[in-house]
Amino acid sequence: MHQEIKAKWLEALRSGRYEQGKNELCFDNQFCCLGVLCDIVDPQGWAEDDRGDPRTRLHHEERTVPSLELLDIVGISEDLTVPVEPEPVGDDGEPGLGYTFVLGRLAVMNDHRGKSFEEIADWIEEKL
Numbered sequence: 001m002h003q004e005i006k007a008k009w010l011e012a013l014r015s016g017r018y019e020q021g022k023n024e025l026c027f028d029n030q031f032c033c034l035g036v037l038c039d040i041v042d043p044q045g046w047a048e049d050d051r052g053d054p055r056t057r058l059h060h061e062e063r064t065v066p067s068l069e070l071l072d073i074v075g076i077s078e079d080l081t082v083p084v085e086p087e088p089v090g091d092d093g094e095p096g097l098g099y100t101f102v103l104g105r106l107a108v109m110n111d112h113r114g115k116s117f118e119e120i121a122d123w124i125e126e127k128l
Contacts, residue, residue, distance in 0.1 A: 001128045002075040008040050013121040022111040024064055026057040033110045033120045034103070035059070038066050041073055065103060078103060082127045102128065 012018060013036055021030025025038055026046065038045065038059040049056040049063065060067040071078055080102045109115040109123065 005037075005041060005074050006124065006128060009037050010121045010125055012036050012040050013117040013124075018117065020110070020117055024056055025059050025062065025066070027053075028055040033106050033117060034066055036117070037074065038070060041070055045070070065107070076102060076128075084127075 013033060018036050018039075019030045021027050021032055021035070023032070025032060025035035031039065042059070045059045046057045047059075047061075048054060049058050056063065060070065065078075066074070068078060081100060082102055082105075084100045084105070106120065106124075109120050115123075
């Protein structure tokens with residue numbers, strides 16, 4: 001990941017300027033952590049979703065993940081993994097893999113684990 005973009009992303013997540021949302025890059029002016037990344041890299045890239053809910057904003061036609069073009073600018077591939085402590089997965093309690101896909105982990109932290117932007121920024125700072 002390009003370090004100057006990372007620094008801007010961390011600052012934006014910690015700034016309090018963005019209201020945190022879930023499940024979409026931007027819905028009703030609430031952003032997921034990946035939506036914040038889209039907004040700082042290309043704030044002009046937003047458009048209303050004319051096929052769905054008018055409160056949804058698409059970023060380069062994407063609703064839930066950054067476009068491949070944006071990821072290329074940022075210096076993150078869609079299949080980038082980082083090492084993590086294995087966590088139990090499933091009902092069997094077996095440990096998960098010792099790595100995670102970055103985009104998926106960020107989405108889960110934001111949408112399903114209830115992590116704040118500050119906690120997500122700390123993870124990004126450590127892992128990327």
